[in-house]
Amino acid sequence: MLERVVRLNADYARAIDDDRLEDWPGFFTEKCLYKVTSADNHRRGLEVGVIYADSNGMLRDRVAALREANIYERQTYRHLVGLPAIVGAEGEVTRAETPFLVVRIMHDGTMDLFATGRYLDALVDDGGVLRLRERVVVCDSSRFDTLLAIPL
Amino acid sequence: MLERVVRLNADYARAIDDDRLEDWPGFFTEKCLYKVTSADNHRRGLEVGVIYADSNGMLRDRVAALREANIYERQTYRHLVGLPAIVGAEGEVTRAETPFLVVRIMHDGTMDLFATGRYLDALVDDGGVLRLRERVVVCDSSRFDTLLAIPL
Amino acid sequence: MLERVVRLNADYARAIDDDRLEDWPGFFTEKCLYKVTSADNHRRGLEVGVIYADSNGMLRDRVAALREANIYERQTYRHLVGLPAIVGAEGEVTRAETPFLVVRIMHDGTMDLFATGRYLDALVDDGGVLRLRERVVVCDSSRFDTLLAIPL
Numbered sequence: 001m002l003e004r005v006v007r008l009n010a011d012y013a014r015a016i017d018d019d020r021l022e023d024w025p026g027f028f029t030e031k032c033l034y035k036v037t038s039a040d041n042h043r044r045g046l047e048v049g050v051i052y053a054d055s056n057g058m059l060r061d062r063v064a065a066l067r068e069a070n071i072y073e074r075q076t077y078r079h080l081v082g083l084p085a086i087v088g089a090e091g092e093v094t095r096a097e098t099p100f101l102v103v104r105i106m107h108d109g110t111m112d113l114f115a116t117g118r119y120l121d122a123l124v125d126d127g128g129v130l131r132l133r134e135r136v137v138v139c140d141s142s143r144f145d146t147l148l149a150i151p152l
Numbered sequence: 153m154l155e156r157v158v159r160l161n162a163d164y165a166r167a168i169d170d171d172r173l174e175d176w177p178g179f180f181t182e183k184c185l186y187k188v189t190s191a192d193n194h195r196r197g198l199e200v201g202v203i204y205a206d207s208n209g210m211l212r213d214r215v216a217a218l219r220e221a222n223i224y225e226r227q228t229y230r231h232l233v234g235l236p237a238i239v240g241a242e243g244e245v246t247r248a249e250t251p252f253l254v255v256r257i258m259h260d261g262t263m264d265l266f267a268t269g270r271y272l273d274a275l276v277d278d279g280g281v282l283r284l285r286e287r288v289v290v291c292d293s294s295r296f297d298t299l300l301a302i303p304l
Numbered sequence: 305m306l307e308r309v310v311r312l313n314a315d316y317a318r319a320i321d322d323d324r325l326e327d328w329p330g331f332f333t334e335k336c337l338y339k340v341t342s343a344d345n346h347r348r349g350l351e352v353g354v355i356y357a358d359s360n361g362m363l364r365d366r367v368a369a370l371r372e373a374n375i376y377e378r379q380t381y382r383h384l385v386g387l388p389a390i391v392g393a394e395g396e397v398t399r400a401e402t403p404f405l406v407v408r409i410m411h412d413g414t415m416d417l418f419a420t421g422r423y424l425d426a427l428v429d430d431g432g433v434l435r436l437r438e439r440v441v442v443c444d445s446s447r448f449d450t451l452l453a454i455p456l
Contacts, residue, residue: 082231101230116232141261
């Protein structure tokens with residue numbers, strides 16, 4: 001399972017960093033949860049996230065909106081994803097935690113440390129393909145860039 | 153062995169980044185060495201380290217002191233740990249070298265590149281559990297932050 | 305194959321970061337291509353690179369020049385290399401893509417995010433050893449530091 005999670009993470013990051021955003025919803029099951037939140041809010045049990053989507057359709061809408069906004073003209077990302085820890089299994093669902101770091105590269109060439117944090121995932125085998133039923137992106141910093149737009 | 157070292161590193165980083173400091177000494181054997189030094193000092197063979205502990209009790213004392221200082225109120229870490237290279241084996245001891253990068257997140261949300269370097273480890277199977285008999289943390293930069301307090 | 309590529313990447317990064325530059329050409333086949341370019345130029349199909357070498361001899365010359373310039377007196381690198389994706393296989397050649405991040409540490413101790421990007425590799429088994437027939441280093445930022453000198 002560990003190796004499958006590692007590959008999923010690598011493919012997920014590569015799709016975003018290569019500007020293949022349309023592939024991104026495909027990493028999630030049809031019914032799913034994608035949320036970006038801060039460590040502070042997560043610790044306090046706040047359900048609210050900076051970004052929240054609870055269906056694959058919402059993820060696809062998000063990609064369409066990003067395309068319209070032409071966000072990739074202005075910035076790209078580079079994900080560095082650490083090794084996942086498998087932290088649980090309940091029935092068909094595997095739970096994993098994975099640290100990440102994202103560097104943002106602006107169009108003028110400047111780079112900055114954009115975000116660090118961990119993915120809290122619920123994974124299922126979806127017809128032979130490992131997919132995310134849930135990905136809660138817990139960012140270490142609660143100072144969110146207003147440009148936060150590309151999926152983490 | 154490689155996979156066991158990878159898991160140990162992932163668990164070690166996660167314990168620190170999740171603020172489960174009390175779990176940290178458990179990654180070391182009872183008799184152990186934990187040292188933080190700079191590449192410069194390491195190259196010149198200087199034994200002295202910025203942080204030095206040669207027993208598990210000293211590690212536990214260190215955690216107690218950190219708790220008292222409430223250091224986690226002010227900062228957290230995010231470790232990104234690379235792939236270990238197994239560089240030797242003498243009897244029961246495996247030697248590994250692993251690169252790392254640590255981002256520090258301050259309470260106000262600012263992030264900075266806190267440290268990079270490599271772990272020089274001596275690992276043993278301690279009753280079925282892989283533990284560190286020795287972890288020398290060689291930081292690339294010799295400019296140590298005076299706040300250096302949380303384990304690397 | 306994935307595991308062999310992972311090890312090659314770890315060894316490659318370690319040779320550079322440990323200042324064993326003389327070992328660096330040994331990761332390439334005799335006839336080879338090493339190129340550093342930007343994502344922008346790569347996307348536009350521009351063949352030109354900031355650094356370009358098409359034989360192992362050119363790589364060795366480069367190392368000799370770096371030694372003469374004493375570049376390591378002034379800076380070192382720390383590579384963090386992500387998980388490779390095996391993206392193709394044609395005959396004896398395996399193609400892989402791997403994200404990386406490089407931190408530069410100056411002699412005065414300052415650290416900066418030097419480069420991020422991905423390795424586009426063509427790998428071959430060269431008498432039992434996996435070697436690079438081609439490594440195109442595609443940097444995300446097109447703002448290249450004039451000090452760009454140590455291999456990426």
